[in-house]
Amino acid sequence: MIELAGISKTFKGKQGSIHALKNVSLSVKKGEIYGVIGYSGAGKSTLIRCVNLLEKPDTGSVKVKGIDLTKLSTKKLREARSNIGMIFQGFNLLKTATVYENIALPLKLAGFSKKEVEERVKKYIKIVGLDEKHHAYPAELSGGQKQRVAIARALAFEPEVLLSDEATSALDPDTTEAILELLLKINKELGITILLITHEMNVIQRICDRVAVMEKGEVIEEGKTKDLFTSPQHPTTKRFVSNLFTHKIPNDMLEKLNESGQVVTLSFFGESSGEPALATVTKKFDIYPNILSGSITHLKEDTFGQLVVHMKGDPAEIHKAIRYLEQDQVHVEGVKISDENKRVS
Template sequence: MIKLQNVSKTFVTKKGKVEALKNVSLEVKKGEIFGVIGYSGAGKSTLIRTVNLLEKPSEGTVSVNGTELTKLSPNKLSASRKKIGMIFQGFNLLKTATVYENISIPLRLSGLPKAEIDNRVKKYLSIVGIESKSDSYPSQLSGGQKQRVAIARAIAHEPEILLSDEATSALDPDTTEAILDLLLKINEELGITILLITHEMKVIQKICDRVAVMENGEVVENGSVLDVFTAPRHETTKRFVNSIFHHQLPEALLTKLKETGSIVSLSFVDNTSGEPTLALVSKKFNVFPNILSGTITQLKDVPYGKLIVHLQGDDSEIDRAVEFLEQQHVLVEGVKRNDVKNKRIS
């Protein structure tokens, strides 16, 4: 659906050249929600703006549905952009126009008949749930309502792709949840492929199928949300995962517990259950598990949890217990016996 191949973007400033993107390759499949996450300055905004060529790459190619946009004439590029909607953090609504007009004006400029414009405005206002605000002005709306108008305006063109540029970062947590639910609805009911960028893990967790992690203009990890965040390799990815699981254990506690066993981190996914498995450990082996900390979250529809557990017992019995846990598809990590140098376990 969307394919970036070896895309680089260099900006020339008074202070010299800035490499915003460095040889980025990425593929977004039809019908999925693909997230790009990274901290400020990672290159996310530049990346998403290359998809519709608001930023033309310095090198590399951008293709949508098999058409290489970087080779199109201005007229053909303009036609291709109609299939790509975009929503922004700042809403970008016309302050002196009503909600109805904010959606209808771009349609009118596209040359659609008046009756079709009216049908589409009413249809998509209904889909985003603010049909009652048709005659209101942006100043009369909440942040969430403004974003719903922006989403309605973007999908009123009936695009195949929706680009979301930090669309929830200016919203409060409850409104963010509502907007994410709306994006899920649009993806599932209208079949629109969504590419979004964010610095918020909750966005990736809730709605994304696959994710790319960016750092310094490069994609450092890329894959399914489940694979990337249950087995992170890059330090940036690990930082994002740690933002979900804060397991801060006092050093004094670690020092005391290390004398009688091991402290491990147990990660479990989907129908793997931490506590019943631990109950079996205590029955099968001469090991006594003690849960020190735990968190369960969702990666879209899949439960994912981490427990910090003290396994009390002899080294040989603990080794057997760990082997059993791994056979039950539980990822076992942690502080090795007699090692308390790092008091944060994640």
């Protein structure tokens, strides 16, 4: 549905050139929710604005449904953009217009008939759950309600692609969860492909099928959300994943425990807490596992858990136990002494 190939973008500032994007390539499949995550300055906002050519890349191609937008005339590009909806962190609502008018005005300007405008506005106000707010003004709405209006406005053109530019970062956790549920509903019931950018890993884990991690204008890691949680490769990806968990083992404790065995992190998917596997390991090998910490988080269609375990025993037996767990699809990683904040890596 979306194909970005070799996208580069440089901005010229007072202090020199800023290379916002460096040869970025991404492929978003029809009907999926694809996330792009990165810290501030990673280039993700520039990337998403290149998809509908709000920012025109210096090099590379931007294809939506097989059509390269960079080669279209102004008129054809305007027509193509009607198939790409976009929602923003700042809502971008007209303060002097009602909910109804904020959604209707873009349709009127695009030349839709009065009847069609009315039908679409009513339809999408209902979909986003604002049936009783037709005549309310933005000042009378909560942040979550404002974002719902913005989503309804984007959906009113009935696009096949929806771009989300940090749409939940200004919202509280409960409201964020509600908006994410709405995006899942839109994706599932309307079949709209969603490309979103965020700096929040909980957004990625909650609704995304696949994810790209960006840093300094480049994609440093990409794949299925499940795979990145199971086995992150780049240090930045590992940092994002570890931020979801609160395992904090003091360095002096780690040093002491490692004298009598090994401290490891076990990562697993599914409903199991990992304890049956540990119980089996105890029976099969001459080791004594002790759970130091544990947590579970929910992905879009699965459950991901981690346990920090001290395996006490002979190194050879510990090695056999780890091999057994890995064969049982449990990802095992040794816990390292932290240099900075004593957080498990």
